[in-house]
Amino acid sequence: MLERFVAGITGQPFGLKGFIKVRSLSGEIEHLLTLKTVCLRQGEKERVFTVEETGLALPAVLMKFAGIESPEAAKTLSGAELLVEREQAAPLREGEFYIEDLKGLEVTDGSGERLGSVRDVLEGGGGFLVELEMPSGERRLIPFRNEFFGEIDLQKGKALLHARWILE
Numbered sequence: 301m302l303e304r305f306v307a308g309i310t311g312q313p314f315g316l317k318g319f320i321k322v323r324s325l326s327g328e329i330e331h332l333l334t335l336k337t338v339c340l341r342q343g344e345k346e347r348v349f350t351v352e353e354t355g356l357a358l359p360a361v362l363m364k365f366a367g368i369e370s371p372e373a374a375k376t377l378s379g380a381e382l383l384v385e386r387e388q389a390a391p392l393r394e395g396e397f398y399i400e401d402l403k404g405l406e407v408t409d410g411s412g413e414r415l416g417s418v419r420d421v422l423e424g425g426g427g428f429l430v431e432l433e434m435p436s437g438e439r440r441l442i443p444f445r446n447e448f449f450g451e452i453d454l455q456k457g458k459a460l461l462h463a464r465w466i467l468e
Contacts, residue, residue, distance in 0.1 A: 305389045305400060308332060308382040310340065313374035314362050319353075320374040321360040322382055328390035332361045335388060340380040397452065399428075405452070405459045407432055415461055416440075432467070440467050 311321035324332060333354045340347050349365035356362065368374050389398065399421045407415045407430075416434040421444060423429075428444040442448055442461070450460035461467075 303386050304339070304383045305386065305398065306341075306381045307384045307389055308361070310363075310377050310380045310382060311360060312378060313371035314357060316371060317364060318368040318370050318374045319355070319362045319364045320368070320377055321357060322363050323360050324390075326390040329356075329359075329361050331384075331388060331390050332363075332382075335363075335384065338363070338365075339383040340377055341383055342377075342380045346383070397454070401454055402430070402452070402459070405454075405457055407459045407461050409461055409464045415464070415467065418459065434467070442466055 306325060308322040308324045311323055313319065314321050322332060333356075335351050335354070337348055337350055340349060349367070351363055352366050353364040354361060365377075368377065386398075392398070402418050402421050405418045407417060409415055414435070416432045418430055419433040419439065420431040421428050422431060422441070424441075424443075426443070429441040430444045430449070432440045432442055434440065448461060448463045448466060450462050452459045
């Protein structure tokens, strides 16, 4: 299982003291306000920063990192991915999953026949869509909803598809 997640993307500087706006990718912001250190990734380069102060500029979170003392310095961090450890990520509610944990799950039908594996989960207009890669290499998009998917077992790496007809 993936142990680090991209929790946000840094945006534009805010104010004169080196604050930068961070957009949460989950829509949740409370967990970002409690971070003490973060890892910022820009391309292949990663840097760890101590978080000195946080604030709100809804819908963004403001962060002030140690060593970043001006808008010009903060601007050099714009567009970076904010990586957090699993335990620092947005907390899950009942029936929720981290998208990264769903990738690679084997999808079977009620009889146990393998239908394919989860390649990705995409956000669509009406909710999330599972991109299923079938054994033939073809891909299908399936709404990630209870009427289509049954049990999701991350430990076994399996997901049950109720509605096989949706693949046709």
